[in-house]
Amino acid sequence: MNKNNKQDIKSLKKSIKEDHKNYVDGKIDEMFENPVQKLYSFRSSKKLKFYDYFIVAGLVLVSIGISFLISIYGFKNINKTEWVSAGFTIFTLLAAIVTGWVKNNYVAKFFNDKRRRYQTTLSTEEGFMRRIIKILLLTFLTLLVITIIFIFTLK
Numbered sequence: 524m525n526k527n528n529k530q531d532i533k534s535l536k537k538s539i540k541e542d543h544k545n546y547v548d549g550k551i552d553e554m555f556e557n558p559v560q561k562l563y564s565f566r567s568s569k570k571l572k573f574y575d576y577f578i579v580a581g582l583v584l585v586s587i588g589i590s591f592l593i594s595i596y597g598f599k600n601i602n603k604t605e606w607v608s609a610g611f612t613i614f615t616l617l618a619a620i621v622t623g624w625v626k627n628n629y630v631a632k633f634f635n636d637k638r639r640r641y642q643t644t645l646s647t648e649e650g651f652m653r654r655i656i657k658i659l660l661l662t663f664l665t666l667l668v669i670t671i672i673f674i675f676t677l678k
Contacts, residue, residue, distance in 0.1 A: 547634055554645060561645040568650030575658055582662045586611040587669060605673035612666040619659035626652040 554561070590607035594600060598607075626649060631640035643649065 543635070547636055547639075550634060558645075564647055565643070565645040565650045568647040569653040569657075571654060571657055571661075575654065579658055579661045579665065582615075582658075583665045583669070586615075586662075586666060602677055604677055605670055608666060608670045608673055612663060612670050615659055615663040615666055619656050619663060622652060622656050622659060626656070 587608060590604050590611060591601075593607045594603040627640040629652070630642060630644055630649065631637050633644050633646075634640075634642065
């Protein structure tokens with residue numbers, strides 16, 4: 524390669540980097556055009572609503588009911604209930620982790636930069652994903668307590 528080609532490649536990389544920086548700065552400026560309204564809608568979309576607690580209670584009751592049915596009819600032993608409920612507990616935790624990963628990828632695509640994946644976009648979609656993660660983590664904690672109770676009582 525001659526020196527002229529190296530300079531062309533260097534200037535091309537520099538212009539691509541500058542265009543990317545301008546693109547990301549434009550996205551950030553667009554995000555903060557109306558900060559009060561964006562922040563209000565983001566906070567209201569990530570806040571747990573009254574019916575979300577019913578969703579948590581329903582998920583817990585359904586998973587405990589299914590764990591009893593599986594242990595009674597599947598394993599023919601009610602002492603296996605704690606293992607099935609522990610499986611549901613781990614599944615709920617993994618679902619919360621995967622949802623967080625999806626949210627981080629959404630934010631990384633929004634900023635077109637992997638390093639900013641933990642920054643908030645103040646969008647209602649991200650707030651809704653955070654609310655789903657809260658529901659799943661609350662379900663996980665409730666199932667964890669119930670599973671620990673099952674371990675010590677069903678012997």
